[in-house]
Amino acid sequence: xxxxxxxxxxxxxxxxxxxxxxxxxxxxxxxxxxxxxxxxxxxxxxxxxxxxxxxxxxxxxxxxxxxxxxxxxxxxxxxxxxxxxxxxxxxxxxxxxxxxxxxxxxxxxxxxxxxxxxxxxxxxxxxxxxxxxxxxxxxxxxxxxxxxxxxxxxxxxxxxxxxxxxxxxxxxxxxxxxxxxxxxxxxxxxxxxxxxxxxxxxxxxxxxxxxxxxxxxxxxxxxxxxxxxxxxxxxxxxxxxxxxxxxxxxxxxxxxxxxxxxxxxxxxxxxxxxxxxxxxxxxxxxxxxxxxxxxxxxxxxxxxxxxxxxxxxx
Amino acid sequence: xxxxxxxxxxxxxxxxxxxxxxxxxxxxxxxxxxxxxxxxxxxxxxxxxxxxxxxxxxxxxxxxxxxxxxxxxxxxxxxxxxxxxxxxxxxxxxxxxxxxxxxxxxxxxxxxxxxxxxxxxxxxxxxxxxxxxxxxxxxxxxxxxxxxxxxxxxxxxxxxxxxxxxxxxxxxxxxxxxxxxxxxxxxxxxxxxxxxxxxxxxxxxxxxxxxxxxxxxxxxxxxxxxxxxxxxxxxxxxxxxxxxxxxxxxxxxxxxxxxxxxxxxxxxxxxxxxxxxxxxxxxxxxxxxxxxxxxxxxxxxxxxxxxxxxxxxxxxxxxxxxxxxxxxxxxxx
Numbered sequence: 024x025x026x027x028x029x030x031x032x033x034x035x036x037x038x039x040x041x042x043x044x045x046x047x048x049x050x051x052x053x054x055x056x057x058x059x060x061x062x063x064x065x066x067x068x069x070x071x072x073x074x075x076x077x078x079x080x081x082x083x084x085x086x087x088x089x090x091x092x093x094x095x096x097x098x099x100x101x102x103x104x105x106x107x108x109x110x111x112x113x114x115x116x117x118x119x120x121x122x123x124x125x126x127x128x129x130x131x132x133x134x135x136x137x138x139x140x141x142x143x144x145x146x147x148x149x150x151x152x153x154x155x156x157x158x159x160x161x162x163x164x165x166x167x168x169x170x171x172x173x174x175x176x177x178x179x180x181x182x183x184x185x186x187x188x189x190x191x192x193x194x195x196x197x198x199x200x201x202x203x204x205x206x207x208x209x210x211x212x213x214x215x216x217x218x219x220x221x222x223x224x225x226x227x228x229x230x231x232x233x234x235x236x237x238x239x240x241x242x243x244x245x246x247x248x249x250x251x252x253x254x255x256x257x258x259x260x261x262x263x264x265x266x267x268x269x270x271x272x273x274x275x276x277x278x279x280x281x282x283x284x285x286x287x288x289x290x291x292x293x294x295x296x297x298x299x300x301x302x303x304x305x306x307x308x309x310x311x312x313x314x315x316x317x318x319x320x321x322x323x324x325x326x327x328x329x330x331x332x333x334x335x336x337x
Numbered sequence: 338x339x340x341x342x343x344x345x346x347x348x349x350x351x352x353x354x355x356x357x358x359x360x361x362x363x364x365x366x367x368x369x370x371x372x373x374x375x376x377x378x379x380x381x382x383x384x385x386x387x388x389x390x391x392x393x394x395x396x397x398x399x400x401x402x403x404x405x406x407x408x409x410x411x412x413x414x415x416x417x418x419x420x421x422x423x424x425x426x427x428x429x430x431x432x433x434x435x436x437x438x439x440x441x442x443x444x445x446x447x448x449x450x451x452x453x454x455x456x457x458x459x460x461x462x463x464x465x466x467x468x469x470x471x472x473x474x475x476x477x478x479x480x481x482x483x484x485x486x487x488x489x490x491x492x493x494x495x496x497x498x499x500x501x502x503x504x505x506x507x508x509x510x511x512x513x514x515x516x517x518x519x520x521x522x523x524x525x526x527x528x529x530x531x532x533x534x535x536x537x538x539x540x541x542x543x544x545x546x547x548x549x550x551x552x553x554x555x556x557x558x559x560x561x562x563x564x565x566x567x568x569x570x571x572x573x574x575x576x577x578x579x580x581x582x583x584x585x586x587x588x589x590x591x592x593x594x595x596x597x598x599x600x601x602x603x604x605x606x607x608x609x610x611x612x613x614x615x616x617x618x619x620x621x622x623x624x625x626x627x628x629x630x631x632x633x634x635x636x637x638x639x640x641x642x643x644x645x646x647x648x649x650x651x652x653x654x655x656x657x658x659x660x661x662x663x664x665x666x667x668x669x670x
Contacts, residue, residue, distance in 0.1 A: 060645055084642045092594035095584055099393040103639035106386035108379070118491060121588040124505065128385075 050082050053301045054104040055113035055294070056097060057087035058140065063336030064290050068140070070333075071294025072113070079302045085294075087115075094118045101125050111135045111301035119143040135304045139297040142187065149304050152296040154288040155315040156191025157198075160242070163265045163286050164199035166320055167207075167238045170263040170283055174206035175237035178229050180250050182217035182243040189214075192242040192267065210236065215246055219272075222249020223256065230257045238263040241282075244270040251281040269335040277323055284322030289334050292316040362610055362626040365659065369630065373637035380640050388518065390629075390636045395504065395521040396421070396584045398628040400599060401606035402532050403576035405624045406569055408607050409536075410548040411616025412468040414570070416457060416475035417577050418599030422592070423479040424450045424581030429492030429591040432500065439499055447578035453479065454574020458567030480597060487593040494589050504586035521583050525625075528579055533621040535572070545569055549616025606631050609659045630659070 055072055059065045069085040076083040086104075088096040094117045102125060104112060112134055116122050119142070126147045129136050136143075138151040167177060179196060183189040193212060200207050210233050215222030222245060229236060230253070239254070239262060241247030247266025251273075254262050266273050266285035276282040293316040300310055321331045373381040380386060400417045407414045424446040432442035453475065460471040494500040503520060510517030536542035544565040547555045556562045585591045604614075610627030612619030634655055638648045 054642075084644075086639070086645050089598070090594075092592060092596075094588050094590075094592050094595060095393075095396065098588070099389070099636070100639065102389035102393070103386070103636050106380050106383060106389060107640060107642070118588065118590060118592065120493065120495070121590060 051080075051110045051302070051305065052082045052084075052107065053111045053113060053298060054107065054109050055083055055085045055139070055297060056101050056104055056115070057085060057113075058091050058097070058115045058117050059089070060085065060087040061089065067290035067334055067336065068294040068297075071291035071296075072298050073294070074291070075295040075298035075302075079298065081110075081298065081302060083113075083298055088117070091117055094121050098122060098125060105129055105132070105134065108132075109134060110305055111137065113137045113139055113297040113301060114143070114148075115140040116143050119145065123147075135301065137297050137300045137304070139293050150300050150310040150312060150314055152293055152300055152314045152316050154293070154318050155313070156188050157195035158315065159267075159286050159288070159318040160192040160195030160240075161199035162318065162320055163192075163240055163267070164196045164204070166284060167196075167240060167263060167265050168200070168204045170265075171207070171237040173204055176208050176210045176233055176235050177238040177240065178211040178213070178233065178236060179209065180222050180225050180229075180239060180241045180246045181212060181214045182246050184214050189242065196240050196242075215249055217243050217245035219245050219249045219252060222246045223253035224249075226250040226253025227257045230254060230259045230262070236262060238265070240264075241266045244268040244273055247282055247285060248272045248276065251276040255281060269337075271337040274326065274335065274337070277321075277326065280323070284320055287319050287321055287331070287334050289317040289319065290336075291334055361662070362623055362630065362659075366626055366630050366633065369633050369637065373633070373640065377637075377640050381637060386636065386640065388522075390632050391522040392504075392519055392587070393636065394628050394632040395519075395525045396580050396587070397599065397602050397606060397631065398525045398625060399528055399576060399580040399583060400603035401610075401624045401628045402528055402621060403573040403580070404600070404603045404607050405610075405612055405619050405621060406532070406536065406545055406576075407468070407573050408604070408612050408614060409545050409616055409619040410566065410569055411552075411614075412461070412566075412570075413472065413604070413614075414457065414573055415469065415472040415600050416453070416479060417573070417580075417603055418596040418601075419476045419479045419483070420450060420453050420574060420577040420596075421580040421584060421599065422594075422596035423453065423483050424578040425585035425591040426483045426486055426492065426581075426593055428582055428585050429494065430486060432497045433492050433494060439497065442497075443503075443582060446582050447575050450578025450581065451571045451575035454571035454577075455567055457574070458570035461570070462563035462566050476597070476600070480594075483593040483596075487591065489593060491590040491592045494585065494591075501586055501589050504583050521587060524579065524583060528576060529621050529625050532576070536621055541565070541568060541572065546617060549618075551617075602631065603628075605656050609656060611663055627659075630655075 057065050057068060065087055072083050072085055086100050097117050098121060101122060105128060112129055114136055123145060126136055126145060130147045135149045136147055138148040140153055142151045179193055181189055181193045197209050200209055211229060213225045215225050226239060226249060239250045241250040250264045264282045266282050269287055273285060277284060296314050296316045300314055303310060319331055325331050400421060403417055404414060427449045428442050428446040431437045431445045457472050457475050460466045461468050506520045507517045508520055552562060606628035607624050608614060609630050610623030612623060634652060638651060
C-alpha cells in the first residue's frame with residue numbers, strides 16, 4: 024500500500040506538471056495577486072493582464088482568494104509568489120497593513136511591486152494602477168448636467184466618507200458641478216454605506232426634502248441601486264440618476280430607465296496597465312505614482328457595445 | 338465504565354493499524370515534497386518557502402486539531418472557522434477596545450472559544466439538536482455576532498505591543514539565527530503535543546474515543562455522557578480560540594468576515610490524516626500530517642504556477658484519493 028500511494032502521488036505530480044507551460048531561463052515572470060478571481064470583474068482584470076503579457080512577451084499568472092475576506096489566504100499566495108523569485112509583482116491588497124511584512128521582503132529582494140485596483144499604505148509600491156475616481160466622477164457630473172439641461176438641484180448619495188474611492192468620487196462630482204455648471208446646485212450629500220436599503224431611504228428622504236430635485240448621483244453600485252429603488256418607491260418621475268460600476272440590478276435599472284446611465288471602471292485596463300507598468304519599471308523607466316486605467320460612461324444605448332460589454336459585470 | 342467497553346477502542350489504537358496509517362500519510366507527504374522539489378528545485382525547497390508552508394499550516398492545523406476531537410466522538414463542528422474569527426474579534430475587543438493587558442486578552446480569547454463550545458455542546462446534549470445542525474446554527478450566529486461587534490470593519494492591533502509576535506515573532510530564530518521559524522509554528526506543535534497527551538493519556542481522551550465507538554454502551558455503564566460531550570466541545574472551542582489568536586496576530590487585525598469555509602479545510606486535513614468521520618478512531622499526528630499534505634499541495638501547485646481552477650480540481654482529487662487508499666488499507670487489514 025505504501026508504494027501504491029507513493030506511485031499515485033507521483034502520477035499526480037507528473038499529471039499536473041503537464042499543466043505548466045514551458046519556462047525558459049530568461050523569461051520575465053510577473054505574478055499578479057488579486058483580490059479575487061471568480062468574480063467577473065477580476066476575470067476582466069486577468070484578461071487585460073494576459074493581453075499585456077502577450078504584447079510585452081512576459082509570463083504572468085493571476086491568482087486571488089475565493090472571497091474578499093480571506094486576507095490570510097491572499098498572504099499565503101503572496102508568499103508563494105515571492106518564493107518563485109519573480110522579476111516584478113502585481114498586488115491588489117485586501118488589507119494592505121497585513122501584507123506589509125511580505126512587501127518589505129519583496130523590497131529587500133529588489134522585486135518591484137505594482138499595486139493595482141487599490142493602493143497600499145506604503146511607499147514600497149512603485150506605482151498604483153487604478154481608476155482616477157475624481158476624473159470618473161467629473162464625467163458623471165458632465166452627463167448629469169447634460170441630462171437635466173444645465174440647471175436645477177441635484178444631490179449625491181455617497182457610499183462612504185473615509186475611503187479614497189468614496190471621497191474621490193464625491194469631490195470629483197461636486198467640484199465639477201461647482202466649477203463648470205453655475206446653474207446647478209448640489210443641495211445635499213448623504214452617505215448610505217453602499218447599502219441598497221439605506222441608500223433607498225436616503226433617496227426617498229431627498230425627494231421629500233427637495234421637491235424640485237432633478238438628479239441624484241449614486242457613487243457606487245449599492246448607492247445607485249438604492250437611489251433607483253427609493254425614487255421608484257416614492258413614485259417620483261423625471262429624476263435623473265447617474266450610477267457607478269455595474270452589477271445585474273443596476274444594469275436592469277438602466278435598461279428599464281430608472282437609472283439614466285453609469286460610469287464603469289475599466290478592469291481590462293487595470294490588468295493591462297499593471298503588467299505594462301511592471302515591464303516599464305524593469306526597463307528602468309520612471310512612472311507616476313498613480314496610473315489611470317480609464318473609465319467609460321454607459322447607458323441603454325451603448326451597453327451592448329463590445330468595448331463596454333467587456334467591462335460590465337453582473 | 339466497564340473494562341470491556343474501554344478495551345475495544347483502546348485495543349484498536351494499540352493494534353498497530355494506526356501506526357501504519359500514520360506511516361502511509363507521512364510517506365504521501367514526503368512523496369509530494371519530493372515531486373515538487375524535483376519539478377521546481379530552485380523555488381520549492383528554499384528556506385523562505387518552507388517557512389511559508391509552515392506558516393500557512395498554523396491556523397488550519399490548529400483548527401484541524403479541534404475538529405479531530407469532535408470527529409472522533411462521531412460528531413462534527415461546522416463552526417470552528419467562524420468561531421476562530423469570533424475569538425479573534427473578542428481578542429480585539431479585549432486588547433484594543435478595552436485596552437486590557439496582553440495576557441488577559443490572550444486568555445480571554447481562549448475562554449470565549451471554550452464558552453462557545455459549551456453552548457454548542459449544550460445545544461447538542463440538552464436540546465437534542467444534531468451536531469451538524471447545532472454547529473451550523475452556531476456558525477451563522479457567530480458570523481453575525483463578529484460583524485455586529487466590529488461594525489463590519491477590521492479591528493487593528495497596531496497599537497498592542499507584542500501582539501504580532503504571537504504568530505510572526507521567532508523565539509527559535511532568536512536562539513538559532515539561521516532558523517527563523519515563526520512562533521505560530523511553534524504554537525501549532527505545542528498545541529499538537531498537548532492535545533495528543535490529552536487524547537491518549539487523560540479521561541477526556543478516553544471518553545472521546547469511547548463516545549465515538551459506542552455511545553450507548555458508555556451511557557449504560559453509568560457515565561454522564563452529556564457532561565463529557567459538553568467538555569469535549571468546550572475543549573475544541575478553546576483550541577479554536579488559539580487559532581483565533583494565531584490568525585489575528587498574523588494579520589495584525591481581526592477580520593470579521595473571514596473564517597467561513599475554513600471548517601471544511603480542517604475536516605479535510607482530519608480525514609486525510611486517517612480519522613474516520615464515523616468516529617472512534619483518529620490521531621493528532623495523523624491530523625497534523627493531513628494539514629501539511631494540504632498546505633504542501635496548495636503551495637506546490639502555486640509554485641508550479643498551475644492555474645487556480647486546476648489547483649482546486651487537483652486538491653479535490655487528492656482528498657478523495659487519500660481517503661480511498663486509506664479505505665483500501667482498512668479493508669485488507
